Amino acid sequence: MKLLYCIRATYNPGGMERVLFNKVNYLVEKLNWEVVIVTTDQKGLPSFYSFPEKVRAIDLGINYADDNGNGIIKKVTGYLRRRRKHKQALTELLIKEKADIVVSLYPSESSFIPDIKDGSKKVLEIHYCKFFRLQYGRKGLLGAIDRWRTCQDERIVRRFDKFVVLTNEDRGYWGKLPNICVIPNAAMFVADRYSDVSNKRVIAVGRLDYQKGFDRLIQAWEIVYKSGKYNDWRLDIFGQGEWKEMLQGMIDERELNGSAFINKPTKNIGREYSESSMLVMSSNYEGFPMVMIEAMACGLPVVAFDFKCGPKDIIREGENGLIIRNGDIKALAEGMMRLMEDTENRKRMSLNARKIVDTYSEKAVMDKWIGLFNNLTAK
Known part of the structure; x- marks a missing residue:
């Protein structure tokens, strides 16, 4: 063929x-x-x-x-x-x-x-x-x-x-x-080990442009950070694209420099998944979010906006992740804080997230x- x-x-x-x-x-x-x-x-x-x-x-x-x-x-x-x-x-x-x-x-x-x-x-x-x-x-x-x-x-x-x-x-x-x-x-296992969701780290991955909506994520992270309860957590965004300077400007303006970081793409994204405790997806739209199923295969629960398309097919609400009404910045922040607060719930969702490979x-x-x-x- x-x-x-x-x-x-x-x-x-x-x-x-x-x-x-x-x-x-x-x-x-x-x-x-x-x-x-x-x-x-x-x-x-x-x-x-x-x-x-x-x-x-x-x-x-x-x-x-x-x-x-x-x-x-x-x-x-x-x-x-x-x-x-x-x-x-x-x-x-x-x-x-x-x-x-x-x-x-x-x-x-x-x-x-x-x-x-x-x-x-x-x-x-x-x-x-x-x-x-x-x-x-x-x-x-x-x-x-x-x-x-x-x-x-x-x-x-x-x-x-x-x-x-x-x-x-x-x-x-x-x-x-x-x-x-x-x-x-397909949900590919791209790491050499599963995440134990103990690291106080949130990860987001994708091109730095309108589609991925990281401006919305930074706005939500400001709410998380200024709550004063989770200042020992950090947000790492991995990607490149035309929005890099604008997104960094948002981080600087909100004085999030010590807790939110934009990183270059890596060929070993599996290691980054395994060293994180949840994936957040703030996209405006997708086709089928590869990042989501890869992160879940590595054991990460997901907090995602209800964008078209993907979350409805992949996430089982409250079992392996949380689906947030699209565009609701405050609810996205609350979803992240809900998982940050409850270690046992994160671990339960992590075990369920790994099962994504059975379907995909x-x-x-x-x-x-x-x-x-x-x-x-x-x-």
Whole structure:
């Protein structure tokens, strides 16, 4: 079997990149399948995760991100120009590679890849919820574009041989599509030991941008800190991104410098999980939070906003974590303090959190992917 995956880039330490690495590693090492990874914006940077040597990586040099700093007119015209170049380059590559399956991880080629007649089956794999474009609440022309593109998404996904979403919640938002199916991410045990939830440390992990909502977390942490009861606890945020200076400014302004810290991404995130006592997720939206299930697999209970999508599928309220009404900063702080206060409850939730691997084991998840690929090629 030959698979070709399309993704914007692999140099970020994000959840989508980690999921792709885990899947590719399984398919290549266990099944000896041939895998090619095609990027548009790699810019010569090394992948954050070390893919197997047998995996070929091809960058098309489209560089959509180069237009991000332009005004709306230049941004739109630049995107259309790069998209034409992208379609031509990818068409030539697919005809040359002759893959059995081509998987788009929902970057720009999703709008045209079903039109490429290279003989491969086309699969769309979305790592966000259906409404991710609308979560920003943008106004004016940009807001109109977001709403238009959301409507276009409904048309685009129908054109693929298979459309894969990550949660049952998200599947419900898309309606009764004939080609839709749910395959979650796998809960990988990434540490060498479980957390005993004794360290007075809260951890948060993700890109420093709007999606992850760490500004909301810092506001909640201020409430925790200024309660005066938990000044021996600390908050560690691991990530990189365009919000770094703004978030650090929030920490400085609130005089949280001695208790809240922003750290660079680490390739040994399992060690950080095992040295923490809970994970907090303040995201505005997700597709399926990889960080959540990885942390739970390491024994961390989770306090999370009820964002779309993920918490409803993963967290059992009061058993392995707490679900907080989305945007309720005070309630998020109270959820953290509830677990800080009760060591025995943390330990109980920790034991329950570990069971996440029973539902989302690597083998169970990969069996679903392998079955999907085999069924498509059999047809």
